[in-house]
Amino acid sequence: xxxxxxxxxxxxxxxxxxxxxxxxxxxxxxxxxxxxxxxxxxxxxxxxxxxxxxxxxxxxxxxxxxxxxxxxxxxxxxxxxxxxxxxxxxxxxxxxxxxxxxxxxxxxxxxxxxxxxxxxxxxxxxxxxxxxxxxxxxxxxxxxxxxxxxxxxxxxxxxxxxxxxxxxxxxxxxxxxxxxxxxxxxxxxxxxxxxxxxxxxxxxxxxxxxxxxxxxxxxxxxxxxxxxxxxxxxxxx
Amino acid sequence: xxxxxxxxxxxxxxxxxxxxxxxxxxxxxxxxxxxxxxxxxxxxxxxxxxxxxxxxxxxxxxxxxxxxxxxxxxxxxxxxxxxxxxxxxxxxxxxxxxxxxxxxxxxxxxxxxxxxxxxxxxxxxxxxxxxxxxxxxxxxxxxxxxxxxxxxxxxxxxxxxxxxxxxxxxxxxxxxxxxxxxxxxxxx
Numbered sequence: 436x437x438x439x440x441x442x443x444x445x446x447x448x449x450x451x452x453x454x455x456x457x458x459x460x461x462x463x464x465x466x467x468x469x470x471x472x473x474x475x476x477x478x479x480x481x482x483x484x485x486x487x488x489x490x491x492x493x494x495x496x497x498x499x500x501x502x503x504x505x506x507x508x509x510x511x512x513x514x515x516x517x518x519x520x521x522x523x524x525x526x527x528x529x530x531x532x533x534x535x536x537x538x539x540x541x542x543x544x545x546x547x548x549x550x551x552x553x554x555x556x557x558x559x560x561x562x563x564x565x566x567x568x569x570x571x572x573x574x575x576x577x578x579x580x581x582x583x584x585x586x587x588x589x590x591x592x593x594x595x596x597x598x599x600x601x602x603x604x605x606x607x608x609x610x611x612x613x614x615x616x617x618x619x620x621x622x623x624x625x626x627x628x629x630x631x632x633x634x635x636x637x638x639x640x641x642x643x644x645x646x647x648x649x650x651x652x653x654x655x656x657x658x659x660x661x662x663x664x665x666x667x668x669x670x671x672x
Numbered sequence: 673x674x675x676x677x678x679x680x681x682x683x684x685x686x687x688x689x690x691x692x693x694x695x696x697x698x699x700x701x702x703x704x705x706x707x708x709x710x711x712x713x714x715x716x717x718x719x720x721x722x723x724x725x726x727x728x729x730x731x732x733x734x735x736x737x738x739x740x741x742x743x744x745x746x747x748x749x750x751x752x753x754x755x756x757x758x759x760x761x762x763x764x765x766x767x768x769x770x771x772x773x774x775x776x777x778x779x780x781x782x783x784x785x786x787x788x789x790x791x792x793x794x795x796x797x798x799x800x801x802x803x804x805x806x807x808x809x810x811x812x813x814x815x816x817x818x819x820x821x822x823x824x825x826x827x828x829x830x831x832x833x834x835x836x837x838x839x840x841x842x843x844x845x846x847x848x849x850x851x852x853x854x855x856x857x858x859x860x
Binding site for chain 1: 699702710732740806852855856
């Protein structure tokens with residue numbers, strides 16, 4: 436080992452505060468005069484350094500320090516007198532201030548959601564088969580659109596007719612007393628529904644001849660349209 | 673029109689006295705901590721600033737801050753550690769601002785106004801060494817510097833320093849070792 440390495444080890448031993456050197460170091464210090472001198476100088480330097488730091492730090496505490504702190508303490512409001520729940524309450528209030536308007540805004544935008552004109556629009560068709568929800572989801576990936584699609588595909592509740600019990604009893608009595616008429620009424624109702632549901636055409640009404648005849652008097656007034664568009668009334672006895 | 677006011681004197685007095693009792697108890701506890709840790713705060717500040725007046729100001733400010741936050745710091749170990757850290761931080765801030773001020777003043781000061789430099793004979797060897805030591809300490813990293821100062825304060829063991837800083841004993845020892853080694857290298 437060179438003297439440089441020994442000196443490094445000697446310094447480290449001093450810094451660690453080792454009271455005695457190891458056998459190898461002690462032997463080298465005995466044998467090498469330069470290293471012995473270095474060791475002594477380092478010991479003195481380290482001692483002076485420690486003394487200097489201690490002197491710097493352990494200066495006499497001024498007698499005025501504690502009275503000054505006591506005097507200033509009167510003007511200081513300690514934080515402990517505040518309620519410990521205050522910070523929590525503040526956080527909760529802040530969260531509410533943010534979340535409540537946000538929730539309202541989201542609800543409003545959900546109800547007033549404007550769908551992109553390029554996006555497919557789901558419309559209710561009575562005769563069309565119901566669309567599968569997975570297809571709707573693929574067409575409307577966003578949550579708002581999914582909600583809109585669900586609303587759209589949701590079957591409407593058909594209002595039921597309110598029939599009074601007195602009416603039901605009257606119909607039952609009518610059916611038992613007049614079975615033929617009841618059957619005829621039912622048949623007529625069915626025919627009516629068939630006729631209404633069947634396609635029909637509306638054509639302009641053409642009147643060719645109208646007769647007015649008094650019930651008691653035998654005098655008849657006849658109305659006959661003429662070619663020039665006017666009408667002619669004539670009385671016959 | 674007459675107003676009816678419901679007065680509950682017993683409860684109001686009870687509330688006031690409870691608050692006062694609470695404050696009195698906290699003040700008594702703080703007074704104990706103040707007597708114990710006031711010198712510690714001063715010495716930490718002095719280790720950084722090396723000026724008794726500045727160190728006193730910093731220690732006072734740190735102690736008042738500790739009083740303000742006393743609700744969290746009633747545990748003695750917690751109080752000491754917090755006080756040491758805040759004092760060291762405040763002292764460093766003041767030291768830096770003082771350095772800036774010195775630099776500004778040195779830039780503006782005319783050469784003929786500058787105080788006459790002391791001759792080599794005037795400077796005592798110890799003062800020169802002290803100045804070199806102070807410069808060497810200023811160049812130390814903060815965590816090494818704090819450990820060096822705390823370990824140098826009389827009456828505190830390395831275990832107590834470790835408890836104050838909230839670090840293991842081995843960390844304190846290694847920091848102290850490197851701090852002294854750096855100082856030694858600079859002073860050679």
